[in-house]
Amino acid sequence: MPQRIVRVLIDSPLPQLDRLFDYTVPDALESSVQPGVRLRVPLRTVGRIVDAIAIEVVAEASVDRPLSEIDSVVSTACVVPPFLYTLARKVADRAGGAANDILRLAVPKRQVRVEKQWLTATEPVAAVVAGDAVSYADTLVDDFPGLAAAVIARERVALTAIAHPVTTNDGGTVGAWAMLVAALATQRLASGESTIVVVPDYRDQDAVMTALSDFVADDAVARVDARQSGPDRYRSFLRTLAAAPVIVVGNRSAIYSPVDASLIVMWDDGDSLLEEPLAPYVHSRDAALVRQELSGCALVFAGHTRTSDVERLIALGYVTEITAARRYAPSTVLTASTDSEAPGTRIPSSAYRAVREALATGPVLVQVSRPGYAPVLVCAKCRTPSKCAHCSGPLHAKARGAAPQCRWCGRTAHSWKCPDCQSVNVRLASSGSERTADDLGRAFPGARVVVSDGEHTVMEVGEKPALVVATRGAEPIAAGGYHAVLLLDGDRMLMSDDLRVAESCLRWWSNAAALAAPGAPVHLVGVTGDIARTFATWTHAAFAQSELAERAPLRMPPTSRVAMLEGDHESLSTALAKLRDDVPQLARDAVLGPLPLDGNGDELARTLVRYDYALGHAVVTSLRASVIAAAVAGRRSTRTRPNRPPRATLKLRTDVADPQL
Structure with a gap:
């Protein structure tokens, strides 16, 4: 009689265990052991019972090797379908990692009560999309000629989104890119197909969710992100296992969602948040390319800018470039820097006038590079960066006149002395979000000042006049768009020793400029050269091409x-x-x-x-x-x-x- 053998993937961080192990299935568990279920199996090398996932179940006529029996079946829920394991294996092999590390990102921790409810519940039915929602979606997608046909043909596409905010049916404000993504997902859902939307952070995710509310019902969308509680996240994951089509919206781990997706949309692939910080450190863009190759689905890379990675794929002919029917570029003004950190002198006169005029009618966005009051302190005499005497960490000031504090150990440097010139005085070498807000409050008395950074989270501001000081990536959305945008500290941002700092800066500035209302001025202060011309003319594709050409002789990523x-x-x-x-x-x-x-x-x-x-x-x-x-x-x-x-x-x-x- 043939012996049933189950091949399992053991849940272990050891690289030598990243392979399938064979176990026999006892008669009592034969009906419960299916591919994708959770098991408990003995591991003789450590002498204990460990967790595992059943990958294959085969029947062998004769077993000529000693095999252990599985210990128990944890659950009959198939949480790792065959395609998900194949994807995890392919991604892990490409990155030199373990498939189990990928599955940890894809499959949330088990919630027993949620799983029992799911096993006894009826199968979800396909969502019905209203005809007017489909017509509205078709209108938005038609603004990009050839995009709808490319998605239907399951092609790989790169497009530059239109950079301005729009108003939803319920009066909310989102970026035009979010409405386009929602329209693409709606078209696929109306055709009975699922879509995966991958975005960098919760702000982008909220924008897509808000945009989708104009097209589909809430039960047609599955949210996947770290803000969810354990039960909610597991419930969303189980929903993606159903056959009924669904729109999955989430951060980097959403790319491993087990839905049978016909379309993957990735927004802003240059954002570092899409790079997994855990082993094997796979970027969501690479995982999306592997998944597209396996399943043959459509893949869309969208953004206000273009990364050199996507540009390389376009140059190879692997990805098709699609542009909007009508070119749109923000009203950009390049302004010279004052090269001064003195209060009231950081903003050039032309930008000052633009801010004052815009404040009369609505909110103004001011982007800065760093949070805090004075992120960097230097010796007032010799300009040597001030360091902590205990741990050599950088000193900073939390407020005007406050004693310097160490960023690493938190000690207050009451008796600091410069090791080079013995001076006891420090000088503010840079301005953070709080000091900028303080200076602007003095320059524009009576204006409401809002700070948005890592410590002060602001998601949105109204249409009333306000000065909004935000660090890069923390800019709140303004109702109807900002009436002016002021980009400070551009020269400081470019001083980073990161290989991709130019790409990152262009992306930070462009995403901030996209929050401005159509026709509102966008002032970039203190930046010159090719990157400034690229931002002013909105020719991001050409800049990506030049970046790629410069790295090729040096064999630097992504050319190698x-x-x-x-x-x-x-x-x-x-x-x-x-x-x-x-x-x-x-x-x-x-x-x-x-x-x-x-x-x-x-x-x-x-x-x-x-x-x-x-x-x-x-x-x-x-x-x-x-x-x-x-x-x-x-x-x-x-x-x-x-x-x-x-x-x-x-x-x-x-x-x-x-x-x-």
Whole structure:
């Protein structure tokens, strides 16, 4: 009689366990064991029972190897459909990580009560989309010629959204991009198909949800984000397992939603929030490309700007560029900086007049680079950055006349003295959101001042006059749009040593400019050069092309892939030697390093590996094998010599966006 065998993926962080294990199924559990259900299985290497997911169930005529039986079935709910595991496996293999790490992002923690209700509830029915909603959606999508046909043909598309706010039917204000995304999702839902909408943060998610309220009912939308409680998030996940079409709206983990999606829309793929901070550090853009290749769905990258990553795909012919029928650009004014931090002198005269005129009729947005009062303090005599005497952390001031405080340890530096010139006086070297609000309150007496940053969350402001001072990414939406936008600290933003700082700055400024009402002035202060001309002429595609061309000779991302490997010198040397043997096509200068890691002496080091996309599979496979070998060797050394600390295992990260040794 054939023996039923279940192949499971064990829930373990150990890289050597990232494979399928075979177990026999006892007769009592035969009807409950199905692919995708949660199990408990014995793991002999650790002598305990562990969690696992059933991936395959097969029947073998004879079993010629000793197999353990599964211990129990945790739940009969199929939470990992075959496509979801295939996607997790593909994404993990591309990133040199474990499939289990991807599934942790995709499948929320089990909620027993919610799951029992779901198992006994009736199957959801397909939502009905009103005819006028479909007509309205068609009108919005038709503003981008060829977009509707490309989505139906399941193509990959990149488009630049129209940068101005619009008013919804219930009087709310959202970006025009949100209405376009909602229209695309509505068209697919009306055709009986699901859509996944991936956005960077909760502000963008709220905008899409508000826009969708003009088209579909609430039960046709499944929200996926970290703000939800455990039961609510699990309930939304279970809804995506149903066959009835649904619109999934969420942050980076929404890309792994188990719905049978015919369309994936990713907004603002250049935002760092779409890069997963946990291993294997997969960017949602890469996961979306893998999913599109597996399922053949349509994929739309939308934004006010264009990343060099998407531009590379356009240059290869892998992604099609679609533009709006009518070109729209904000009314941008380039203004010279005053180069002064004195109160009342940061805003040039022309921008000051524009702010004063706009305040007479509505709100004005002022974007700054950093929160707080004075984020940076320097010596008043020699201009040396002030540091904490205890931990060498940077000092800052929380208010006018306040004693300097350390950002790292929180100590107050009452008796600070410059180590270079022995001066005891500090000078405010930069202005944060609070100091800018203080200065503007003095410059425009009687005006209402609103601060929005990490400590002061403001989602929206009304249409009444107000000065809204916000850090990048924290700008609230204004009813009807801002009557003027003032972008300060642009030169300071560009001073970052990030490889993609120019792309990021252009994106921050463009997203802020998109909050301005049509025709409202947008003043960019203190920025010159190509990036300023790009912003003024709204030619973001050309800027992405130039960025790509500049990085190509240096083989910097995204023209080449870069992997980062960290570990002890012996393990690194072994891994790099194996890599050379496994992939002889690597360039001679492909490996950079290794160099010691800061704060670890000579024990740990880091190395970078640059390689072409065509060699990606071979390189990642070799490096992943070295990671597993190092993990096994470290575990074996601990077992044979208990008093010896375990060897440092290798850590691998592929597709590093800003490679730095």
